[in-house]
Each structure stands twice: as structure tokens, then as C-alpha cells.
Amino acid sequence: MSVKGGGVQTRDGFLFELSGGRLCLDLANTVDDRPADQRKELLGSYSDLVAWAEQARVVTSEEAEVLHEEAARRPEEAQGTLAAARRLREALFAIFSCVANGQSPPEGALAVLNTALPGAMSALRVAAAGGVFEWRWSLDERGLDRILSPVIRDAAELLTSPDLSRVRLCESESCGWLFLDKSRNRTRRWCDMSVCGNRAKARRHYERKKRGSEAGGSI
Numbered sequence: 001m002s003v004k005g006g007g008v009q010t011r012d013g014f015l016f017e018l019s020g021g022r023l024c025l026d027l028a029n030t031v032d033d034r035p036a037d038q039r040k041e042l043l044g045s046y047s048d049l050v051a052w053a054e055q056a057r058v059v060t061s062e063e064a065e066v067l068h069e070e071a072a073r074r075p076e077e078a079q080g081t082l083a084a085a086r087r088l089r090e091a092l093f094a095i096f097s098c099v100a101n102g103q104s105p106p107e108g109a110l111a112v113l114n115t116a117l118p119g120a121m122s123a124l125r126v127a128a129a130g131g132v133f134e135w136r137w138s139l140d141e142r143g144l145d146r147i148l149s150p151v152i153r154d155a156a157e158l159l160t161s162p163d164l165s166r167v168r169l170c171e172s173e174s175c176g177w178l179f180l181d182k183s184r185n186r187t188r189r190w191c192d193m194s195v196c197g198n199r200a201k202a203r204r205h206y207e208r209k210k211r212g213s214e215a216g217g218s219i
């Protein structure tokens with residue numbers, strides 16, 4: 001599960017904003033300004049993907065270190081995993097933005113998720129933990145794409161859970177981020193009030209002032 005604020009920086013100091021409230025939505029949000037002409041790719045390399053996974057608590061810092069080392073040894077596989085992560089991300093955006101808009105998701109996007117699902121679930125184990133049992137991901141797996149497995153599982157779980165009705169698309173026209181509205185009255189409108197909320201509020205304030213001065217001028 002993602003934790004807001006992350007806390008672990010990438011090697012070049014970038015902090016991902018984990019405001020989606022679900023792992024799968026946080027991966028979908030690794031593109032800035034998606035609806036604009038100049039969308040900004042936040043996963044520029046496999047190393048960025050590992051940093052995202054570490055900040056989202058998908059992997060520990062030790063596991064991240066191993067993945068960085070393995071990726072340096074197998075650059076082609078790392079590149080392939082990055083491409084798969086972006087493909088999955090675009091499918092997740094297509095699915096959940098349709099859900100947020102009350103539309104049926106495109107079949108192609110659902111197919112991307114379903115194709116990835118069996119491989120992801122094959123890494124799941126049940127382990128005894130202090131008198132109870134819990135799901136664990138198999139740790140002997142060295143595959144570079146194993147960081148995607150928890151995201152894939154999270155997407156499938158969200159799609160089949162009552163929380164699906166709480167998935168929203170940020171109201172800011174230039175944002176394109178998804179989030180889970182956990183507010184009691186289901187009234188959250190922005191991915192992050194301090195970013196898009198304030199921007200929208202500032203714009204409304206400006207437009208109101210502008211309208212006011214125009215109206216004042218015409219009298």
C-alpha cells in the first residue's frame with residue numbers, strides 16, 4: 001500500500017507525490033500534466049521505477065539496492081521492464097479514468113492487466129506469521145519486473161472492491177491524476193489540495209476578479 005509523502009528520494013533527489021491512495025493509482029500518476037500537449041514522463045529509466053517502488057513501499061531500500069545492481073548487470077531486461085511498466089501504467093490510467101467518468105474501460109486495457117495477472121499472482125505465497133497467516137511475495141525471485149506484481153494485484157483488487165466507486169480523476173484540466181476519494185461525503189475534487197486545489201482556487205479567484213472589473217467597467 002502506498003504511503004503519502006514517501007520519504008525516500010531517488011538518486012537525483014526526486015520525490016514522487018503519492019496522493020492516489022492506492023498503489024495502482026500512484027503508478028498511473030507517474031505522468032505529469034497528462035492532458036496537456038507536453039506531458040511529463042516521471043519514469044525516465046528503470047532506476048526511476050525502482051525509486052518509485054521504494055517510495056511507495058513496494059520494496060525495501062535493501063531490495064531496491066539489489067534491483068539497481070541487477071539492472072546494471074542486465075540493462076536490456078531493465079529496459080524491457082520499464083517498457084512493461086509504462087504499458088501497464090497506460091492501461092491502468094485508461095481503465096480507472098473510464099471508471100471515474102462512468103464509462104466502460106477499453107477491452108485492450110483490461111487485456112493488458114489480465115495478461116499480466118497470472119505471472120504476478122504466481123509470485124504470491126501464504127506464510128505463517130505469529131500464529132496467523134499472511135500473503136507474502138516470494139523473495140527468491142530476482143526478476144526485475146517483480147516490482148510490478150504488487151501493483152497488478154492491487155489493480156485487480158480495486159476493480160473488484162466496493163472502493164471502485166470512490167475512484168476519481170482530478171478536476172484540474174491540466175492534471176490527469178487519479179485518486180481514491182476517502183472523504184466521508186465523497187467530495188474530494190483534486191489529487192492534492194495544495195497543488196491542484198489551490199491552483200484551481202487561485203484561477204477562480206482571478207476570473208471572478210476579472211469578471212468583476214469588466215462588469216464594473218461596463219456600467
Ligand SMILES: [Zn+2]
Nearest residue numbers: 170175191196
Ligand atoms: Zn491534480
